[in-house]
Amino acid sequence: MAGRFPGDVHARYEMPLSFRVGGQLLERYVDPGARVKQGQALAQLDPADANRQLANAKAALAAAEHRLVFASQQHDRDEQQFKQNLISQLQWQQTQDNYASALAGRDQAKQQYELAQNQSRYTTLVADHNGVITSRQAEVGQVLAAGQQVFGFAWTGEREIYVDVPESRVGGIATGQAATVTLPALPSHAYAAHVREIAPAADAQSHTYLVKLSVDHPDASLQLGMTADVSLQAGNSAVAVVRIPATALFHQGEHPAVWLVNPGDSKLELRPVTVSRYGERDVLLAAGLKPGDRIVMQGVHTVSVGEKVTAVAPPHAEDAPQ
Incomplete structure (x- = not known):
């Protein structure tokens, strides 16, 4: 699926920083925007x-x-x-x-x-990676509980683009799909990226799905919070995206699979698949099946390899693979 979506730049790893013990905040050594190095002291509780x-x-x-x-x-x-x-x-x-x-x-x-x-x-808060302080949630003199957030922190290095995709279009996006990212603040730059993660559920308020794209070769020009224009490229996947009912998915250990009906002798074989997104009633597959394949829709835990079955059309048309 090709398409253009607005997005913004984030670090691959963003997390809150907090003390592992409680106490009164005595000193704060950095402010939002500060670039810090691994091992650097960021704040101090009364020891x-x-x-x-x-x-x-x-x-x-x-x-x-x-x-x-x-x-x-x-x-x-x-x-x-x-x-x-x-x-x-x-x-x-x-x-x-x-x-x-x-x-x-x-x-x-x-x-x-x-x-x-x-x-x-633990009364000294130390940066565990190189990165940048993105926010501050505590003031000097404040009594903090263990685990209470003091700073927001983003690691240096990998950068991602966050995109909110409407539910009507998320079905055509698959993990690994290539994209091109441009930024209004950097008109002369274009970055190659690919879809790394698709949220398994929509946001409760916006009803959009968060899609995260990893930038393949980020540089220092790519600043956190910049707005981006993402162009998803079509035709990247060797296998078309297929939607199946959730009842058709079988787990072989930790690996998802489906029971495929061999068109020649109607016997079953277990086919590994790659899941792009889980829904409440269906599953989106990025690889492993193609439109037209016949699979077992229900009772996937009651059949076995080599078993001969008779194909029966699903009672509801919407249950057929798409």
Whole structure:
């Protein structure tokens, strides 16, 4: 299907940034529009409570290690005495139990200390990739819950075009379909792109489907938020787009397939297919079938390879593959 649609530029990966622990926002080091590098500090929570927890955990670990040293020394002495029959078996078992408890206590205190170290590090929000800050949702002095968004963030690198396609036209778009992207802000540029993803359901308010196109070779001129004109190219797919009822789709493990009726002997074979879009009552296939193929519409989990069937027309014309 060929067609032109308006769109806008987005990063391939866009996500909110948030602290993994709660606390009061003490400092903010960047603002929207800032380009940041991986590992760069972006904001800081008040670290006072985390530092106290870390100090307590460190002290608990030191005490546990001291108890383990004492229990280990006692274990070595009692082991020698038990071998010489100088202490009873009950006393030796108590010593072994004390040593095991001290060892477990040290390991537990070590885990708590490492957890406290992590909690202390989490009071600094750090960029995990190179990218750009796209928005700000928190102010200095604000008390934040763990996971509450502080910044919007877009990775550097891959760029995509988002297009809202009317439901009357989305059926003719398939993943992998080629497109050409032009931008009013860059009249001398044209970018090759292809359809990467088609939303499985329409937006509840606009009743349009979000289609995402990956730009094949983006450059620094392609800025986030720019408006774009997308021209989808026709005739890219080796197999025409086919619509089938949802009841006809069979899953071979994690891979979708359909039961195809061999026109020569009316026996069934399992044909892998590529799904372009899932609907409430139908499925759009981008590859695997062509118009005119005969498939099993219902009862796909009750038949098997090589089974001979009799073709019966669907009771409703709209259920036929299109």
